[in-house]
Amino acid sequence: MSLTEQQKEEIKKQRSISTKTKRATSFGMEENLFLAHEVLDHGFVRVIDYMGNDSSIVQAARVSYGEGTKKSRDDKALIHYLMRHWHSTPFEMCEVKLHIKLPVFVARQWIRHRTANVNEYSARYSILDKEFYIPEPKNLASQSSSNNQGRGDTLGKVEAENIISTLKRDSLRCYENYEDMLSQEGKKGLARELARMNLPMNIYTQWYWKTDLHNLFNFLRLRNDKHAQFEIRVYAEKICEITKSWVPLAYEAFEEYQLYNQQFSNSAMSSLKRIINGEDVDQENCGMSKREWIDFCQAIGRKP
Amino acid sequence: MSLTEQQKEEIKKQRSISTKTKRATSFGMEENLFLAHEVLDHGFVRVIDYMGNDSSIVQAARVSYGEGTKKSRDDKALIHYLMRHWHSTPFEMCEVKLHIKLPVFVARQWIRHRTANVNEYSARYSILDKEFYIPEPKNLASQSSSNNQGRGDTLGKVEAENIISTLKRDSLRCYENYEDMLSQEGKKGLARELARMNLPMNIYTQWYWKTDLHNLFNFLRLRNDKHAQFEIRVYAEKICEITKSWVPLAYEAFEEYQLYNQQFSNSAMSSLKRIINGEDVDQENCGMSKREWIDFCQAIGRKP
Amino acid sequence: MSLTEQQKEEIKKQRSISTKTKRATSFGMEENLFLAHEVLDHGFVRVIDYMGNDSSIVQAARVSYGEGTKKSRDDKALIHYLMRHWHSTPFEMCEVKLHIKLPVFVARQWIRHRTANVNEYSARYSILDKEFYIPEPKNLASQSSSNNQGRGDTLGKVEAENIISTLKRDSLRCYENYEDMLSQEGKKGLARELARMNLPMNIYTQWYWKTDLHNLFNFLRLRNDKHAQFEIRVYAEKICEITKSWVPLAYEAFEEYQLYNQQFSNSAMSSLKRIINGEDVDQENCGMSKREWIDFCQAIGRKP
């Protein structure tokens, strides 16, 4: 990560200021406020602000005049009930605002989650920093042979080194030419909104991203998933930790009923019941495609 | 307004609790927290939570590492610039959560603002209170003769009294029958989700409603407007006051560039320029419809 | 249902007009266009317009230049794959517009689905028709003793008759007073936007409602569900039939992977694996609450 001294100073200053508030407060989240949690080689996730805590979910579900409930045991039971039945509106009553630094190709996936508010650093207005994502060798993988949009084995050492060296060289050359097109010595200099088109998609951008807890869980369920690209998954993993510190009861329920849940189709349920009844089920007589049968067997811990 | 003693106690208790936070705080808004601001005969608006203040808008617009800016003069200039050019995303970075008690027919207009989060008191789960909106005589108006969806003159005393007495009588009778259908003495009692259908639309409901500042301004611009129905406008007026205490700079810019701005169509602009050039413009030669011409003259303070 | 002769005439006329188009067409849906499908005692669902068919989903998933695919077998496989993995965006590429007549208390549940476009018949502008939902005796049920927001047993004949007679009487009286407050004989007459507040929530309203196929499936999954109130479920069931005629492949996949799928929590999966391995699992040692254990047993077809 590469915070400048001035940035570190600003973060330190913000963390030192404390005021009184009557609002719902999350002690776990206060610890996280403003801190830059490292992700990838130059990226980070910083909590800028939050609204609500576990009690706010209960309070909203009850449309109550005071706090949520008297006993935290009741809070937990209600939150689990709401999550289990996919009651989304009470979770929408908590909100979080993050400052995220991330490569452009990751940002392009991220922005597909539409129910969020975004302010991105503007390359029309400002000059982007000279920071590019260069994967670690262990994260350089070949195209998956079974999954058209995933990764397979890690590349060999020589091939990885060549690729890293190419990525670095192209990034730097493009950036130098970007700077050169902008620069003013004896020339007019190209407008920033045009010059930026020469930058590759591993350059880092940053934005403020704000969303509610329900939509955050949607994001985390889809991106903290084995099918998600590694480079966005590491952000989701970090945000999972942060969310756990913010709303521990809701996060626990999220893991139980959403992140680690399992879905079975109508056909899969038929097979499941037959297996429990001691029937002999295989791919031929299960009514599922080969791919589904394999996934099904894996889910129930059985060899296909 | 009709808060029970227990509700007053819960509100008082919440207002007495104060914790430390590193988050952006609005001192004006802290004063409002949890207080029930009366609207109509039994309604209210209560601030339950908020996120951000004027500085948060600046901070997001700059995607900054620390606070917004050094000088509040700069904050004001930037906020006015953003509002003037309808840059909406920085205003989306502030959020507010309100507890609102309101008649059902007002709730039905309100819910049309889709970019908000809502938890409504459930009449499937709970029994609604016996509280109905009965207008004051001065707010009982006849159908407008010029505007198909508005009000005209106030009704005469006798007619108003008759109407109020009818509204009261029908409300009470419907509620008594609602209670009667629910009640269990020697009978099974109708399910709440069914019995509620007998209640008239002036009964009060309540909800938690959460939205961002940009969408709140959209709501306020449309509902704190002479074309809005009186019964929703009074809520919007109250929320305008609250918003002013929360984000005074943003609210000032909102009044200047949105709430009290004036829009001129392409044809109106042609007429305007001709008038400034000393030409004699009237409805016949202005290219606008009669209705538009009247509105145009009113806007520029001239007799049609 | 109560279409006037003029309305029937207008529908007949629209159904008789046919033009040529290069657009994707669904033959099943063409049959449904404009027809009023009865729901409840005065309600209906009418298809006003639609965009796309099964091929459009494939075409969008492939961002293709021509039609979706050559073979319909491939279309089916891809659509099932997309549905199975909750890829929502290709389903968003189909759109439907419905004209729906429904009781106000149903409309208030319906509108909570925010990702849709709505034009409702305005009671500020027009006078509502004298049509109220009066349930059939067999649909009059008592409050559920196990589910706080549901129904239990059907009411006895006498109690049902009393309730129906009360609902009818209150509806009519409120409507008569509504008309009376509006009427102009020798009086000014109350503005429509005010008079409507005297109407009970079983009065019928109507709206145009437009949404995309992905959000329609969300609506159908939640509302064609045993936990949904009967009065909205019958609309969802009718729309399921219509959707099946429109996009048969997508609808089939929806039933397989969403409508009739089954979800198991993390704890439920542990129990499931233990059961398959022949272990003796009961509520005490399953790690689930009593309620969850019962639901789990029911799902796998076993006595709790």
Add this chain to the structure above:
Amino acid sequence: MSLTEQQKEEIKKQRSISTKTKRATSFGMEENLFLAHEVLDHGFVRVIDYMGNDSSIVQAARVSYGEGTKKSRDDKALIHYLMRHWHSTPFEMCEVKLHIKLPVFVARQWIRHRTANVNEYSARYSILDKEFYIPEPKNLASQSSSNNQGRGDTLGKVEAENIISTLKRDSLRCYENYEDMLSQEGKKGLARELARMNLPMNIYTQWYWKTDLHNLFNFLRLRNDKHAQFEIRVYAEKICEITKSWVPLAYEAFEEYQLYNQQFSNSAMSSLKRIINGEDVDQENCGMSKREWIDFCQAIGRKP
């Protein structure tokens, strides 16, 4: 533009197929269906599908049983009334689906319009084509000295030639390395989801983009504007033409009341009234900032 022969063939084939429909049809739009309208050097806009026409707006505003109105003169009056008063919901009842090919840096601006459905060509799944946006010399401009996010004068011939040559060289080199990293000869080859990060942001991507007419107008108002970047404005201009052919009455109203309208702040209105009353108003006594005063004078056709 660079359609392959096969793509041209597929488009031709789709245009030749015609079926019967009972749906609302726009004859102007039928002409546009599937045709690739050129934008920039390799980009295009193609209409894939549409729902509704001018009558559909009227029909929805009236929640009618048949077609909109009898006379097209009434349709026009109502549509103008709706647009003038920013009634957005009837315009949401029309929908359009476009296939767009555009440079990535343009796509990143475009996607900020959240109320739309998108399926983008996947660079995780497929290999991107070797097509880059290289501006024409006349569109190569220097940074604006007055506007921090805009363009100033066009660059001189030599500087422009150098820049174009740099853009071409870097694009090609990055693409060659992209291909090289992917390729399999004797090597595993890097996964596509990783290799794409080496591509610069002037590479072309493509997507299906679907939105309703109200949100399309929002897009067009913001992007067919002098403050928008040239490279997105040309897409907006092309879509304006298409929209005009689709819903001519709505488009005319859009130009009159939204695209070419003028907004005056509260302070600007004070000055305007004083000017009309013959007072001598200048920047010192107008209550506006310098920048606002200049814009105001320009709007009313007067020297600052």
